[in-house]
Amino acid sequence: VMEEDTGMYCTPRTPKYAKLFHIQPQLDVKTQMLTLEATGAPSLEIDLSHATTTPVQAQAMGDVSVQVEDLGDGATSWLQQVLEISSNNCRLVKIGSQYKRHVAVNPDQKEPLPTSTTTKDDAPPPVVSLADEAPYLLTTEVSLHELNQHLRQRSQDPVDMKRFRPNIVVGSSGIKAWEEDTWKKIRISNVEFWVWQRCGRCTMTTIDRQTLKRGPEPLATLSTFRERDHGQRNFGVHLIPVDPSLSSSPIQLGDTLEVLEYDAERLIEWKKLHG
Numbered sequence: 001v002m003e004e005d006t007g008m009y010c011t012p013r014t015p016k017y018a019k020l021f022h023i024q025p026q027l028d029v030k031t032q033m034l035t036l037e038a039t040g041a042p043s044l045e046i047d048l049s050h051a052t053t054t055p056v057q058a059q060a061m062g063d064v065s066v067q068v069e070d071l072g073d074g075a076t077s078w079l080q081q082v083l084e085i086s087s088n089n090c091r092l093v094k095i096g097s098q099y100k101r102h103v104a105v106n107p108d109q110k111e112p113l114p115t116s117t118t119t120k121d122d123a124p125p126p127v128v129s130l131a132d133e134a135p136y137l138l139t140t141e142v143s144l145h146e147l148n149q150h151l152r153q154r155s156q157d158p159v160d161m162k163r164f165r166p167n168i169v170v171g172s173s174g175i176k177a178w179e180e181d182t183w184k185k186i187r188i189s190n191v192e193f194w195v196w197q198r199c200g201r202c203t204m205t206t207i208d209r210q211t212l213k214r215g216p217e218p219l220a221t222l223s224t225f226r227e228r229d230h231g232q233r234n235f236g237v238h239l240i241p242v243d244p245s246l247s248s249s250p251i252q253l254g255d256t257l258e259v260l261e262y263d264a265e266r267l268i269e270w271k272k273l274h275g
Contacts, residue, residue: 001079002058002068004091009058009130013204017090018212019083038082046071048094058093061132062104068093068130095129102126103196103240104133108230111197114184114240126240134238137199138180139166143235146177150221159218163205164235170257178226180237182270185261191249192242192260200232225273 001010001020012018019038026035032049053069060066075092083090102125105113113125128135139161148158161169168188170180183195201222207214222233 001090002056002093004089007057007059007065009060010090011204012207012212013202015214016085017083018207021207021209021212023082036078041078041082044075044078046075046092051094053094053096055096055098056091056093058130060101060130064101064104066101066130067096067098069096101128101130103128103135103238106133106197106200106232108232109197109200110229114194114196126244133199134196134240136168136193136239136241137164137166137236138168138170138195138239139164139236140170140172140175140177140180142172142175143177143180145172147218147221147226147235150225151218154221154224156217156221159205160209162209163207163218164201165204166236168239168251176274178270178274181234182262182267183237183259184263184266185242185259186239187258187260189249189251189255191251193239194242195263196238196240198228198232198234199236199238200228201235205235 001017002008003010010017010020012020022038024037026037027033027048028035032047034046034048036044036046051071053071055067056070057065058068071092071094073088076088076090079090079092080086080088103113105111126135131137141161144159144161144164151158180195181198186193186195201219203214203219206216206219218235219233222235226235227233
């Protein structure tokens with residue numbers, strides 16, 4: 001979703017767009033039928049394979065200009081109704097054939113891209129959609145459990161995993177809290193991933209998904225024991241497929257994760273702080 005007048009993407013970070021959290025999308029991969037649902041509004045169905053679109057420029061994370069495809073006035077009217085905004089400034093867009101964008105290195109994390117993700121020195125970095133920095137975000141239930149213990153010790157309410165918006169959630173069996181920080185290379189199903197930079201969390205985590213109420217948590221508590229240099233309060237790690245051609249291979253509930261390689265420096269840091 002982008003603003004028509006500025007080209008900037010719309011996110012719940014902006015209070016007037018907070019109800020984006022209440023939109024439930026479903027995509028039928030085979031038919032390319034996108035269905036959007038929200039309480040109090042009829043469902044919106046869009047056939048992405050046959051939709052009439054208009055190319056427009058949008059500003060992605062890091063002020064990178066990208067070409068996307070506007071899905072039309074009907075989708076815009078639906079967003080206006082659901083978000084309860086007076087203007088039709090929010091446009092629903094999709095990635096098209098001319099879209100080009102690469103992963104965004106967070107300079108405050110100081111974690112460069114794995115060198116072996118490219119085959120040539122001058123090859124471009126891995127591609128990414130309209131996500132902030134990387135194509136995949138992995139979190140673990142055991143780390144969430146420990147965060148919630150810290151919250152309760154500070155007389156704060158626990159939070160659920162929705163606050164962190166991961167693509168992949170790892171169960172608690174066989175791993176310790178924050179151990180994901182130490183991984184360098186993993187395999188899920190038949191897909192291998194580089195475990196790249198840790199994810200510094202922003203104010204989106206402080207918005208309750210149901211009530212849309214904002215507060216200082218869980219960032220305030222993360223700051224007490226998970227803050228690194230430059231104010232990075234980490235929860236979760238970014239993943240990059242080792243072989244981009246396998247990035248569309250299916251990963252499903254119940255798959256096993258195997259750690260293929262550990263990051264030596266991160267392992268030392270983890271043992272010092274959490275081991």
